[in-house]
Amino acid sequence: MNVVRTCMLGLLALPLAAQTTNFSAGGALILGLDSYKKAVNNATGFMFNGGWDTTVYKSGIPARLSLGVGLMPGKESNGLKTSLTLVQLSGDILIDTDIRDLRALVGLSLNQYTAKYAGAESPSTFDADHHFPFRDCKGIKGGLRLGLEYTFTKQITGEALFQMTELAGRQRTDTLIRKGGINPGWLQFGARYKF
Numbered sequence: 001m002n003v004v005r006t007c008m009l010g011l012l013a014l015p016l017a018a019q020t021t022n023f024s025a026g027g028a029l030i031l032g033l034d035s036y037k038k039a040v041n042n043a044t045g046f047m048f049n050g051g052w053d054t055t056v057y058k059s060g061i062p063a064r065l066s067l068g069v070g071l072m073p074g075k076e077s078n079g080l081k082t083s084l085t086l087v088q089l090s091g092d093i094l095i096d097t098d099i100r101d102l103r104a105l106v107g108l109s110l111n112q113y114t115a116k117y118a119g120a121e122s123p124s125t126f127d128a129d130h131h132f133p134f135r136d137c138k139g140i141k142g143g144l145r146l147g148l149e150y151t152f153t154k155q156i157t158g159e160a161l162f163q164m165t166e167l168a169g170r171q172r173t174d175t176l177i178r179k180g181g182i183n184p185g186w187l188q189f190g191a192r193y194k195f
Contacts, residue, residue, distance in 0.1 A: 021195045022053040028159065028190025030070065036184040038133055039167060040082055045072035047188055049088070062094040064105075072184075078130050080119035084137075084184075086165075087112045090145060101151040109143035111165045121176065128177045134168035135178070141166035147188075154194070161188040 030036075030045035037043055049068030056063050070086030092107030115137050122130035147161030164185040 024051045024053065024064075024157075024192045024194040025049070026051065026157075026159070026190055026192035028161070028188045030072065031187045031189070032072075033185040033187070035164075035182060036072075036186045038179060039182050039184050040072050040074035040084055041077045042073060042075045045070060045084075045186070047071075047086075047088075047190065051192065053094075053194075056093065062096075062103075064092045064094060064107075066090045066092070074116075074118075076119070080121065080130065080132055081117070082132055082134075083116045083118075084167075085114045085116075087114075088143070088165075090143075092145060094149075103149050103151075105145065105147050105149060105159075105161070107145040109145055109163070109165065111141040111143050112139075113137040113141065113167060125175060126177050128179055131176045131178050133179045134182055135174055135176075136171055137168045149192070157192045157194065159188070159190055159192060161190075162186075163188060 026049050028047045030047055032043045032045065047068055047070045049066045051064045051066040053062065053064050055061055068088040068090065070088060072084040072086065074081045074083040088109050088111050090107050090109035092105040095104040095106065097104055117132055121132060143163060143165035145161060145163050147159055149157050149159040151157050162185070164183060167182045167184050169181040
């Protein structure tokens with residue numbers, strides 16, 4: 001009797017399994033702008049994320065909530081190397097355009113950076129070329145997201161995105177001269193698969 005009941009429940013679940021969900025996963029290549037290069041002395045990185053398509057509360061406006069991880073490897077310069085790992089929570093509003101299958105997106109993000117340092121800084125206060133570009137990136141940082149996404153198939157979407165986030169400013173207790181406040185910006189090109 002248990003076998004029959006299990007089979008019946010399985011048959012009822014088939015129509016649900018055939019439908020797509022509102023969940024998606026994606027990956028992208030990061031192409032850093034000057035502020036990004038200032039932070040890690042490199043122009044590339046990678047972003048991986050999972051998203052959930054929904055609507056803005058009681059409005060019917062399409063939106064997406066995403067959780068992502070960014071890998072931003074550094075390159076050595078003057079014996080120093082700084083690499084970043086980013087955990088990002090973002091919310092985007094999706095806006096239809098006049099072009100079929102093309103949508104614009106505008107969003108905000110909350111960002112948590114972790115920095116990894118390699119090398120020894122110069123003890124000289126004014127030797128900014130031999131100091132890490134920043135020393136502390138603790139705390140939650142805000143960010144802005146602007147982009148376009150194009151739907152190729154029911155499951156696959158391509159995206160081009162501009163992101164700018166806070167990272168580090170001048171620390172009052174830091175006795176060394178650094179290259180200044182850094183707010184990394186980058187272009188992101190990737191794809192998303194909807195389940």
